[in-house]
Amino acid sequence: MNRLDPADGPLLVASHNVGKIWEIRELMEPFGFTVVSAKDKGLVDPEETGTTFEENAEIKALAALEATGLPSLSDDSGIAIEALGGDPGIYSARWGGPERDFAMAMRNVEEKLQATGATEPAQRRATFVAVLCLALPNGERHFFRGEVDGTCVWPPRGTLGFGYDPIFLPDGQDRTFGEMMSLEKHAWKPGQPDALSHRARAFQKFAREALGTT
Ligand code: IMP
Numbered sequence: 515m516n517r518l519d520p521a522d523g524p525l526l527v528a529s530h531n532v533g534k535i536w537e538i539r540e541l542m543e544p545f546g547f548t549v550v551s552a553k554d555k556g557l558v559d560p561e562e563t564g565t566t567f568e569e570n571a572e573i574k575a576l577a578a579l580e581a582t583g584l585p586s587l588s589d590d591s592g593i594a595i596e597a598l599g600g601d602p603g604i605y606s607a608r609w610g611g612p613e614r615d616f617a618m619a620m621r622n623v624e625e626k627l628q629a630t631g632a633t634e635p636a637q638r639r640a641t642f643v644a645v646l647c648l649a650l651p652n653g654e655r656h657f658f659r660g661e662v663d664g665t666c667v668w669p670p671r672g673t674l675g676f677g678y679d680p681i682f683l684p685d686g687q688d689r690t691f692g693e694m695m696s697l698e699k700h701a702w703k704p705g706q707p708d709a710l711s712h713r714a715r716a717f718q719k720f721a722r723e724a725l726g727t728t
Contacts, residue, residue: 515656518585518648518724524548528578528588530559531607533676534713537696538589541717545725550584557581567591567604568657571647579649587720591644591712593678595623595666597632603643606678617670620681624668638666642682642691642712646720656724660715675699684710 518525527538530553539549552559552574560577564570567590574588592606602609602619609619632638646658663685670680672692679699680692691699691711702709702718709715721727 515654515723516650516652517726518547520546520548522585524550524584526555526578526582526584526586527551528557528574528586529553531676534589534591537700537711537713538587538717540696541700541702541714541721545721552578555582562590562604564590565604567643567645567659568647570604571645571657572649572655575647575649575655579651583651585651586649588647588649589644589713589716590647591642593682594641594643595627596639596641597630597637598623598626601626610677616677620670620678623666623678623681627666627668635665640664640666640682642678644712644716646713646716648720648724656720658716658719658723660709660712660717660719662710662712662715 525547527535527549529535529551535551542549557578560573562570562573564573571588571590575586578586592603594600594603609622610616627638642662644660648656665683666681667683671690672680674695675692680690683690699711700714702714709718
């Protein structure tokens with residue numbers, strides 16, 4: 515694929531979600547890119563009519579590319595809970611309602627888990643998924659998927675992060691994402707092999723292929 519170069523101009527992050535924009539800016543920072551977001555540019559969020567993370571990521575990246583002409587990187591993500599048949603999955607944002615109330619969304623998850631009798635950690639398995647789509651002005655599209663497995667805890671723990679972070683305990687960790695600073699949640703810098711979060715794992719692939727890191 516055509517490599518991205520900071521000298522070619524800014525990268526547009528096709529998102530209005532301040533939590534994601536923050537994390538992607540932080541992940542891009544070591545590479546010297548100027549990052550602008552769809553929110554900064556006042557772009558309209560397209561309707562997410564896809565049925566997969568990939569389709570929705572592509573819809574968002576293409577809308578941003580068409581509106582600005584800039585290389586655009588989108589992120590479609592969510593939490594898939596095994597006992598709920600993979601819900602909320604691609605509908606994770608929508609479970610927060612129009613106000614994007616994730617305290618309510620997390621309660622909703624817990625009520626549904628209780629209704630299925632999922633009280634033991636082994637019955638409360640979940641996977642965070644992030645798919646990044648890079649849409650380039652020359653027509654190329656590239657996808658990068660990252661996943662991290664863990665367990666849903668209750669009550670929510672920690673006030674850092676965003677969305678469902680306070681109920682997600684990644685495997686091998688003793689703190690939820692809500693109890694980690696974003697840099698610990700990523701656990702990744704160029705040259706390090708061990709990204710932790712779904713977004714950082716997707717980003718690691720993006721950095722290798724689109725930025726040429728090792
Ligand atoms: P969308 O990709 O804009 O459809 O929204 C994804 C939704 O999934 C967000 O609004 C969050 O609620 C949730 N989500 C995605 N990634 C994370 C994360 O890293 N932490 C917590 N929640 C997340």
